Amino acid sequence: MTDAGDADLRLVDMTLRDGMHAVDHQFTPDQMRDVARALNDAEMDVIEMSHGDGMGGSSINYGFAAASTGEYLDAVAPEVTESDLSVLMLPGIGTVEHIELAASKGADICRIATHVTEADISEEHFEYVVDHGMEAAGLLMLSHMAPPETVLEQAKLMEEYGAEAVYVMDSAGAMLPNDVEERVSLLSEELSIDVGFHAHNNLGLAIGNTLTALDAGAVTIDGCLRGLGAGSGNAQMEVLVGTLKKAGYDVNPDFFGVMDAAEDTLLPMLTEDTMPELDNDSLILGYAGVYSSFLRHTRRASERYGVDPREVLIELGEMEVVGGQEDLITDVASRLAEERGGDGAATAEGDD
Template sequence: MTDADVRLVDMTLRDGMHAVDHQFTPEEMAEVAAALDAAEMDVVEVSHGDGMGGSSINYGFAAADTEEYLDAVVPELTDTELSVLLLPGIGTVEELDTAVDHGADICRIATHVTEADVSEDHFEYVKDRGLEANGLLMLSHMAEPERILKEAKLMEEYGADAVYLMDSAGALLPNDVRDRISLLVDELSIDVGFHAHNNLGLGIGNTLAALEEGAVTTDGCLRGLGAGSGNAQIEVLVGVLEKAGYDINPDFFGVMDAAEDVLVPMIDEDEMPKLDNDSLMLGYAGVYSSFLRHTRRAGKKYGIDPREILVELGEMEVVGGQEDLITDVASRLAEERDAGPAAEAASDDD
């Protein structure tokens, strides 16, 4: 852990993969990692957007495999720590071993907010391999603070060095963040972190609320790259934290340059995160941010407004791993739409 007030984790090469359909090349990852290292970023996370092992037909195939990405990034990191993401049921022991062999410092183990009990073996293995182990509770808007505390205590019991509250849908309001983070800080003996999405335009504001309640580690992406409307924009976050008087390690100009001079030339304009109607609905309906691109594709295929699909998915309380339901919902809505005129015509004939 850093001696600064806040440890900043850059997710451009992990959560940012969602924005580019997981198509960063190893060479592009190396360029971004080198720029972040030069800017003295505390931690850089490298994985498929859905974690190690996520490259698949269900989540989207990446441009390269985990080992190729790590081969490219590791030589570019000097003082910056390397993190990888593991979702139980997606990532495998073999991929974790590969990350360890490449010098990963941190493994973040992510579960749905009410399913921390599936992670015990994963924490044990990560700790046995000598890595820092952080627990991530995803879709944290879907549980009350007391239930989140129960799940966080399980991760603490399993050996977590920190527990993160993940606003995976960008659905939390500042008071929701405060209620959850303050309870975790008061009741846990380990560090508490926060991961924001910007689907309601609250990425930076919610991050500040979390830090004010005692969180000491937080995430962001260059240019806010990420699923949905993206993550908290990390160059903005660095500037805001400096203005707020926090002691942080990353160099403000260096992080700005990494975004402007290195990342932006790699990204098509339509891949840049923006708060449009569809992504706003993610936060409003409480749907996992990585569902956005899949929903847009299904909407186009079936001629259904993506917002209608997202409302249905929100009412179903879908979670990560249920991406197959997107097509099911879109198909059903199209059938109901097409059946409407036919039913009306039949009624008129009667």
Template sequence: MSNGIRGLLDCTLREGSYKTAFSLRDCARIAHALGAAGVRFVEVDVERGGGSRAPHSTSEYLRTVSTAAPAVTPGIFAMAATASLDAIGSAVAAGARFVRIGAETTELVETALPLVTAVKALGVTVAVNAMKSHTLPAEEIVAAAAELTDAGADLFYLVDSAGCMVPDTVRTLTQALVDRGITVGFHGHDNLTLAVANSLAALAGGALAVDGTLRGAGRSAGNAQLEVLAVAANKLGLLPGLDTDLLARAAEQILTPLLPTDRGVTRLDLLLGATGCHSDWIEHAHQITDRDGTRLPALLAHLARHPAEKPSLATAERLAKAAPHATPTPPASTGLPPPAP
């Protein structure tokens, strides 16, 4: 289907609202940066309950996302047991182009199926999020997913609500669903610090969509850290077309100051993982970038190509002469302040 959810879906504005009361300005900056970095699906919440601190209405957030990031497809999350069709309809009228219906696995079909049918009639993409997917045997999840897909669901999401699943389980379960012709997504929490690994396992098993949040913001231990997931997927040739460093800068410069507790991987550590550069080079690299404006990502990538060299300032300066030196200022459309070099 042309309007289906594919690739990376950001739910910072939904999951992050458990920790932070996002203003409309925050919403605009986050959506703007996500769109500029190539993220095409951004989710907000249809309900203000359940612990959300969001001070504005769903419609206000949706309109803000659409205005700040025209290339982004905005959508909502709705709990099947409590969301009203009127509220969902209002969100669709305000610009939501996909609706993800959350339901407990133990009552998945009975609570989600009537809403799937009704929401599908609104002309939007419909996904079902099987919350606490770890609590149901695989064959029962597959059977429920098949029934919901037959009823009109475009996508079935495995949801590791407790952050307790492991990659082998995620991949096997994803493959079982895909083998039944079901389009699969994955939403992970990071209680065992496996949310990124589980998301990659889902992609390897045939999932077409995975979730993340900037800096991993979210309920409990947080979600798969979007910018880390983007870098890791890029190394595997997955989720192409994303500006991973822009995502890392957005997480660090926009989101981190808003969070009461920061647990995520920093942009600097992510750059080391992305480039393969050892941390022994960091002090020397910073001295060079602070002095002559060399772009840090380009310099680290260049230093990583010389593993036999012993880290020193003199060696880094010598190698830096062959590295790209341009430091383009991000265009205003990124929504970011000028980055550190």
């Protein structure tokens, strides 16, 4: 690890982590190495790598990756001489053994992510990361689902556990600029550690919201080359670097180097199917503020009850349904069908 530069702003490239969602976690170790080398050459501040759902995510539930965490780390870590190397850990998916592994293979940072109201499950993981000599950071997922005061309270827990930075994550791409401003500015005022922001592009606001977050006091920002990432993707890193330079921000990464990493190194690894796009599915998820895993269940239930899946998703968003409550989807579809005339189920094509 070497500090990649002097600018206060720290950019975290997650092409090899959140970007793994876009390729169904199928980057090979060789591909990861090539992308990491290009990013390191471009003096990216931080390079994050792991299964899209963090270390240990490779499973029937979250999708098997093309290689193990250890294999990926062996391929990538030796290339990362200028940047800091980060791994992701979701308590409940990754284990302390993964933290040990990452530390032993040379990771500099471990970022620990929890649902925005569940920071308390991460205490032990933070301790373990700090004990293993890594920098710890906390990510509050689906931060749009909690009011700013709750986000702050949860961020304070992470700070107390040892986080050196806490990120407001707009995991569903559901935040409007005002939502970002309220959360990031409150955390910036009240925490003594760095505040970060992580955007998704479901409402077309990944770059716009990132600028808003920086105005509000964020000093560390997530993005992916070519706008890779789950769903409609994250803030497009090469665009972010160019836009920030144009706006007068002092950024460490080399603009042309990051552009080259995006188009010369990464792009040939992608297919049309793996390019994130802002389609109607992404849009309605961001509008409703629900996580992408609901989409498939909602489609099935909506077909059964003859209702528009978009209405079901919007209703689920208003109910603030979270992962694990998928059984509510059928209830909502059924209720909406009844409200629309009581015979919605007449169009049912059977329960599959």
